[in-house]
Amino acid sequence: MKELPKHFDFLDQTKIYKLWEDGGYFKPVKKAGVKPFSIIMPPPNANGFLHIGHAVFVTLEDITIRYHRMKGEPTLWLPGADHAGIQTQVVYEKELLKQGKTRFDLGRDEFYKQTYDFTMGNKKIMENQLRELGASCDWSREHFTLEPDISKSVYYTFKKMYDDGLIYRGERIINWCPRCGTALSDIEVIHKEKEGKLTYIKYPIENSNDFITVATTRPETMLGDTAVAVNPGDKRYKKYIGLNLILPLSSRKIPIISDEAVDITFGTGAVKITPAHDPLDFEISERHNLDVIEIISKDLKMTKEAGSKYSGLKYNVAREKVIENLKKLNLVEKQDNFIHSVGTCERCKSTIEPLISKQWFVKIKPLAEKAIKSVKSGEIKFTPKRYEKVYFNWMENIRDWCISRQIWWGHRIPVYYCQDCGEIIVEVEAPNKCKCGSKNIMQDPDTLDTWFSSGQWPFNTLGWDKEVSKGKKSKNGDFEYFYPTSVMETGMDILFFWVARMIMLGIYCTGKPPFTEVVLHGLVRDNDRQKMSKSKGNSVDPLGIVEIYGTDAIRMALVFGTGIGNDIVISEDKIKGFRNFSTKIWNASRYILMNLDGYKNVPRGTLEKMFTKEDLWIIKEFEKTTEKITNSLEKHNFHHAAEEIYEFFWHKFCDKTIEDTKKRIYEGSDKEKMVAKWVLFNVLSGSLKLLHPFMPFVTEAIWQNLNNKTPLIVSEWPKKL
RNA sequence: GGGCGCUUAGCUCAGUUGGCUAGAGCAUCUCGUUUACACCGAGAGGGUCAGGGGUUCGAAUCCCUUAGCGCCCACCA
Numbered sequence: 001m002k003e004l005p006k007h008f009d010f011l012d013q014t015k016i017y018k019l020w021e022d023g024g025y026f027k028p029v030k031k032a033g034v035k036p037f038s039i040i041m042p043p044p045n046a047n048g049f050l051h052i053g054h055a056v057f058v059t060l061e062d063i064t065i066r067y068h069r070m071k072g073e074p075t076l077w078l079p080g081a082d083h084a085g086i087q088t089q090v091v092y093e094k095e096l097l098k099q100g101k102t103r104f105d106l107g108r109d110e111f112y113k114q115t116y117d118f119t120m121g122n123k124k125i126m127e128n129q130l131r132e133l134g135a136s137c138d139w140s141r142e143h144f145t146l147e148p149d150i151s152k153s154v155y156y157t158f159k160k161m162y163d164d165g166l167i168y169r170g171e172r173i174i175n176w177c178p179r180c181g182t183a184l185s186d187i188e189v190i191h192k193e194k195e196g197k198l199t200y201i202k203y204p205i206e207n208s209n210d211f212i213t214v215a216t217t218r219p220e221t222m223l224g225d226t227a228v229a230v231n232p233g234d235k236r237y238k239k240y241i242g243l244n245l246i247l248p249l250s251s252r253k254i255p256i257i258s259d260e261a262v263d264i265t266f267g268t269g270a271v272k273i274t275p276a277h278d279p280l281d282f283e284i285s286e287r288h289n290l291d292v293i294e295i296i297s298k299d300l301k302m303t304k305e306a307g308s309k310y311s312g313l314k315y316n317v318a319r320e321k322v323i324e325n326l327k328k329l330n331l332v333e334k335q336d337n338f339i340h341s342v343g344t345c346e347r348c349k350s351t352i353e354p355l356i357s358k359q360w361f362v363k364i365k366p367l368a369e370k371a372i373k374s375v376k377s378g379e380i381k382f383t384p385k386r387y388e389k390v391y392f393n394w395m396e397n398i399r400d401w402c403i404s405r406q407i408w409w410g411h412r413i414p415v416y417y418c419q420d421c422g423e424i425i426v427e428v429e430a431p432n433k434c435k436c437g438s439k440n441i442m443q444d445p446d447t448l449d450t451w452f453s454s455g456q457w458p459f460n461t462l463g464w465d466k467e468v469s470k471g472k473k474s475k476n477g478d479f480e481y482f483y484p485t486s487v488m489e490t491g492m493d494i495l496f497f498w499v500a501r502m503i504m505l506g507i508y509c510t511g512k513p514p515f516t517e518v519v520l521h522g523l524v525r526d527n528d529r530q531k532m533s534k535s536k537g538n539s540v541d542p543l544g545i546v547e548i549y550g551t552d553a554i555r556m557a558l559v560f561g562t563g564i565g566n567d568i569v570i571s572e573d574k575i576k577g578f579r580n581f582s583t584k585i586w587n588a589s590r591y592i593l594m595n596l597d598g599y600k601n602v603p604r605g606t607l608e609k610m611f612t613k614e615d616l617w618i619i620k621e622f623e624k625t626t627e628k629i630t631n632s633l634e635k636h637n638f639h640h641a642a643e644e645i646y647e648f649f650w651h652k653f654c655d656k657t658i659e660d661t662k663k664r665i666y667e668g669s670d671k672e673k674m675v676a677k678w679v680l681f682n683v684l685s686g687s688l689k690l691l692h693p694f695m696p697f698v699t700e701a702i703w704q705n706l707n708n709k710t711p712l713i714v715s716e717w718p719k720k721l
Numbered sequence: 722g723g724g725c726g727c728u729u730a731g732c733u734c735a736g737u738u739g740g741c742u743a744g745a746g747c748a749u750c751u752c753g754u755u756u757a758c759a760c761c762g763a764g765a766g767g768g769u770c771a772g773g774g775g776u777u778c779g780a781a782u783c784c785c786u787u788a789g790c791g792c793c794c795a796c797c798a
Contacts, residue, residue, distance in 0.1 A: 004757095006757090006758095187794095191794095191795085198798085214798080215798065216798060217797095217798070218798085229798095261796075262798085263797075263798080266797065266798065267797090267798065270798095271798045272798070273798090274798090278796080278798075279796050280796035280798070281796085281798080282796090283796070284796090338797090339797095340797060340798090341795095341797075386725070386726075387725090389724075389725070390724080390725065390793070390794085393723085393724060393725085393793085393794070394793090394794070397794080397795080492792095492793095495793095496793095496794095523792095527732080527733065560734095560735095560745090560746075561733075561734050561735065561745070561746065562733095562734070562735085563734085563735070563736095566726095566727095566734090567791095567792095569733055569734070570733095571733080571747090573733095573746095573747060573748095574733080574746075574747075576747095576760080577746065577747070577760090578746095579760070580758095580760040580761095581760090582760090583758070583760050584757090584758065584760075584761085586757090586758085587757045587758035587760090587761090588757060588758075589757085590757055590758080591757030591758080592757080593757095594757070595757095632737095635737085637737080639734095639735070640735085640737085643735075643745070643746095646745090646746095647745080654757090654758090655762075655763095658757080659762085662755090666756085
């Protein structure tokens with residue numbers, strides 16, 4: 001055995017990681033008939049550096065992975081990176097803006113190429129950051145969402161769903177982000193409370209001197225009204241239902257209709273219906289076969305349909321003009337201040353404009369039904385269980401998923417239109433001619449929602465493709481061996497975006513849910529309970545912390561004292577505390593190694609009768625601790641496990657046992673020394689194993705000095721001493 | 722409007738199916754320069770477990786209720 005240097009500040013994490021990686025310990029050895037353990041890593045978005053949130057998943061998943069690997073299970077942790085469609089495009093467009101350019105200056109191909117290079121550069125940095133955090137994942141199986149094989153599978157899924165009638169193209173109301181210039185799905189819209197004005201406008205009734213007053217926050221949309229709706233039970237308006245109104249400023253005749261969706265208590269109880277620019281109005285218009293008049297275009301300017309006085313004006317300019325003109329006609333009853341929630345783009349924060357557009361949608365209900373069943377039946381279990389309710393709540397109220405995006409970065413939709421006969425061709429590989437013989441075919445210009453591809457991540461990365469779907473074996477056999485995977489661990493914030501979609505698409509594509517357990521963690525906050533973010537300036541840079549206090553400290557700080565699923569509170573003081581713990585482990589080990597000169601380990605049985613009461617106590621405590629940690633890890637109770645090993649190592653082993661044995665170590669007989677050394681050596685070895693999943697670097701560094709033939713990472717998880 | 726959660730020591734949080742004098746880390750105080758470690762050790766103080774009611778032999782834990790806080794979802798015109 002080698003003595004340890006006095007200070008471990010220079011612990012060479014890179015060297016230790018290399019020892020593991022070069023040793024091939026991250027690669028699972030498949031054993032026929034042995035149940036494997038597998039986690040697909042949530043692929044970080046390859047458009048920036050890792051932040052503290054990434055450190056959380058790395059820590060929790062790496063703990064789980066190391067534990068299962070030590071239990072001797074063929075263990076796979078598959079890493080990857082996500083192209084992150086809109087987000088990356090927004091980030092790179094900002095880069096371009098610094099050069100005074102837009103994506104249109106570059107053109108589609110050049111923009112894609114530059115974004116690709118940018119992404120690959122970030123991906124490489126991220127991979128090394130994952131290494132610094134100790135991620136023991138199998139780099140030989142790493143994937144990227146845009147690589148050719150993955151893309152092919154994504155296209156195949158699209159085609160399969162199209163053929164099954166689960167993907168359709170339709171002209172419907174969607175969320176339009178004017179900044180990004182694309183449609184968004186409902187969950188990419190963040191609703192924020194904003195101050196506005198509620199304007200009450202009088203609509204004259206045809207052949208009458210009566211009016212119906214409607215209230216609106218967007219007066220300019222009246223130019224596109226095609227009805228006014230009231231609740232069928234509203235006595236005030238019953239007599240008017242079926243009559244016509246003369247729409248001010250346009251003189252169009254619009255009907256007064258009745259619909260259950262109208263809230264009697266809101267505003268005047270009469271609501272103007274603008275099907276082209278409001279989701280609820282669109283629904284009502286479908287029920288009543290109303291005309292749809294688009295008066296705002298995608299660049300937020302008024303269309304010709306809005307009338308010659310308004311056409312070409314920006315919508316907010318038009319709004320003022322509409323109010324002004326209505327006032328001249330004495331048709332504005334009043335204007336109230338009003339707080340309402342306004343949809344904004346998740347990525348660029350711009351206000352969303354609902355409008356009619358031709359997009360691709362996933363018919364989601366049939367998929368959702370099976371996804372609900374898989375959790376209800378217990379095929380998939382959530383930790384913490386309370387998130388199952390959140391999941392059901394969302395799944396049961398789900399609406400069709402708009403999957404086409406008018407951006408350039410991502411999987412281009414595998415649909416081709418024949419310019420001659422109008423045929424729609426959906427194919428994995430680009431066709432060179434149409435059935436009609438025409439070679440004049442054009443690919444759909446749009447790309448797929450990034451979550452459409454990440455939703456297939458758990459099986460696409462394992463080699464599922466068209467052939468496997470038809471019953472053939474996957475190329476390397478991974479799909480058959482590792483799928484369904486064991487645990488999906490990720491942030492609570494992407495439960496709907498990702499977890500829900502993986503379950504739906506997993507069941508659809510492979511017939512099986514993609515994992516048997518979902519483990520969700522919370523948000524990272526600072527000591528004042530504030531969410532950590534760069535803009536607030538309160539974020540902890542995990543790699544910066546690694547340099548100062550070491551990876552082991554930050555990992556412990558992230559799991560200690562936080563129940564799984566709850567928000568994680570972390571501060572520099574907390575991390576410092578666990579740096580102290582690393583030092584404690586180092587020093588205790590250094591002391592033991594100093595006193596193990598010439599020590600040869602022997603089986604416990606040969607010393608059984610010579611143990612002191614204190615020896616037997618620590619042995620018993622070790623076994624109790626081992627059992628508790630094992631149980632906690634099985635239940636994903638990371639904080640319990642961490643707290644147990646901390647308490648055991650510091651306050652039982654160091655404070656009690658090491659002190660108790662000093663007398664024997666310094667003054668005892670040879671036999672007493674031998675027994676004391678046995679206890680120190682074996683409890684230390686066992687403790688290093690228990691500590692290893694949490695604090696892999698210090699423990700491995702010490703282990704390397706204990707004359708062990710194999711590294712700690714592949715040592716056997718302990719049961720007894 | 723619907724749903725979920727939180728309220729425990731000065732601070733940040735644990736507390737598994739109800740069961741010994743309610744725990745940890747940090748902070749505070751006292752003592753200790755013992756040959757692993759001051760990034761340490763020994764010890765101490767500190768809590769009507771948000772308020773009220775109920776079930777029970779027994780409640781921080783289960784039920785009801787009130788108050789405050791946070792989050793998520795939703796078509797508040």
